[in-house]
Every structure is written in C-alpha cells, then in structure tokens.
Amino acid sequence: MxxxxxxxxxxxxxxxxxxxxxxxxxxxxxxxxxxxxxxxxxxxxxxxxxxxxxxxxxxxxxxxxxxxxxxxxxxxxxxxxxxxxxxxxxxxxxxxxxxxxxxxxxxxxxxxxxxxxxxxxxxxxxxxxxRAPDELPAAPTSPWLEEFWASDLSGLVRIAARDIDRVTAERDYMRLHVGKRSWLIHHSMAALEEGLDPDLFVRLHRSAIVRRDFIAGFSRNASGRWIARLADGNEQPVGRLYADQVRAIAGR
Incomplete structure (x- = not known):
C-alpha cells in the first residue's frame, strides 16, 4: 500500500x-x-x-x-x-x-x-x-504498560505511556497529563507504579508519578523538603517516603 x-x-x-x-x-x-x-x-x-x-x-x-x-x-x-x-x-x-x-x-x-x-x-x-515482518525477528512483548484508553469528548482516545509527562491522583481516579491536556482514568496509583516502566517513570509522592526525563531539577523548600522542578514549569513536592528517589536520580 x-x-x-x-x-x-x-x-x-x-x-x-x-x-x-x-x-x-x-x-x-x-x-x-x-x-x-x-x-x-x-x-x-x-x-x-x-x-x-x-x-x-x-x-x-x-x-x-x-x-x-x-x-x-x-x-x-x-x-x-x-x-x-x-x-x-x-x-x-x-x-x-x-x-x-x-x-x-x-x-x-x-x-x-x-x-x-x-x-x-x-x-x-x-x-x-x-516493516517486512518475514525478514525481521518478532519484537518481544513488553512487560510494562504501553498505552491507556481514556474518555474524550468524541469517545475514547488511546494514550501512549511514553507520552505521559506525569500522573496525579484525584480520589479514585488518576489524571494522565500529556502536554497541556489531561485525561482521567479509573486506576490505582499502586497499580500504575507497578505497571509503568521504572526506567521511564519514578514515583515522587503518594499521589504523583513523573516521567524521569520530564524532571528538570530539584530544590529544597524552607522546611528542607525536596521539590521537583518539571519541564513545563510546574513543581511537584517529593514525599518524605520518596526522598531516596531524589538521591538515586541525582546519583548521590
């Protein structure tokens, strides 16, 4: 074709x-x-x-x-x-x-x-x-979540996991942020943390997962808690239980 x-x-x-x-x-x-x-x-x-x-x-x-x-x-x-x-x-x-x-x-x-x-x-x-599939070996199936279905005004839209900048919790729902848009899905934060590729995503708070390359830097607030600076200019507080993630990302 x-x-x-x-x-x-x-x-x-x-x-x-x-x-x-x-x-x-x-x-x-x-x-x-x-x-x-x-x-x-x-x-x-x-x-x-x-x-x-x-x-x-x-x-x-x-x-x-x-x-x-x-x-x-x-x-x-x-x-x-x-x-x-x-x-x-x-x-x-x-x-x-x-x-x-x-x-x-x-x-x-x-x-x-x-x-x-x-x-x-x-x-x-x-x-x-x-792709000429008869000339190439079959690609292995990824063990990680690769895409999601979310409600859209025109129906349902498929969202590639690699395109998600961050995930935030809203009661029983998770909000997937992609650029300036976002979608709600019915999922748990724990299930997403287990399902998303840890080489691409990191949990920084009990209510937030962020794509690693979307993190622009870290700073501390007046109380000494870490704050992640994101590529879109937003800030994401780092939960005390996840402070080790900052040190791991920074190689310290």
Missing part, C-alpha cells in the same frame, strides 16, 4: 441509519473507497475474506458474531485489515485494545474524528507494509 493508493473500507453495522451515516461521511473523505456494507458479524467475516478491505469500520453490538469476535476472526489471516470500532458503548475499550484496534469511536461519529481515524489507519498500514 502507498500513500496514493485508495484505502478500501468495509462497514459492518447492523443499524441501517448508522451505516448510512458512515457512508455519507466517507464520501467526503479523499483517498477512500467503500467496498461493501455488512449487517451482521458472519457476513462481515465473509465479505472481508472476499473483498479484502484494508480497513473495517466495525460495530461491536451485532447479531451473531459481535465486533470483537469478528476482529479476532479477521486477525487470523496473514494480511488482516486494520480495525476501527464504532459503537454506542464505551465499556468495550479494553477488549478493543486486546484485539489491537486502531481506534475506538463513539456514535454518533463526527466527520473530523472519522477523518483523523482514517488517516491513523492509513499510517498504520503503510508502516506495517514497510
């Missing part, structure tokens, strides 16, 4: 109005070609095998095979299509991650959000083609 090649898309949605809306939105996007529309899971698998789309826009709640099962079935082929889930339900995000979905959009889908998702799928397919 090249940048100039049209992206062949299959829609799989048992709601005629939802499928029709996707068709109209796709008609406004350059470089895509709709090869067909399936209205249940079984026909989605059959049509994907016959029509060989590059991308499947896949509903989750469908009669027969649901969208997750369809994605698993498609992944068994050697050159499986990319999958973007489009659904009215947000509770399937973890399952979508498990089947390596490119994106997860909430209904009703907005035109610009769909367009961004299409471009993400295109970039993924081009990169996959360039």
């Amino acid at each position: 090249t940048d100039e090649t049209q992206l062949k898309i299959l829609i799989a949605d048992d709601e005629p109005l939802a499928a029709e809306r996707l068709q109209m939105l796709l008609a406004r996007i350059e470089g895509v070609y709709l090869v067909g529309t399936a209205h249940d899971g079984e026909s989605a698998v059959r049509m994907a095998e016959a029509l060989e789309p590059n991308l499947v826009l896949l509903d989750i709640a469908m009669p027969g095979l649901d969208g997750i099962e369809v994605a698993r079935a498609l992944s068994r082929s050697g050159d499986s299509p990319a999958v973007v889930f489009i659904t009215a339900f947000d509770q399937f995000a973890v399952a979508a991650f498990d089947v390596a979905a490119i994106d997860y959009l909430m209904k009703p889908v907005e035109a610009d959000r769909l367009s961004r998702s299409i471009e993400r799928a295109r970039a993924y397919l081009i990169a996959r083609e360039d």
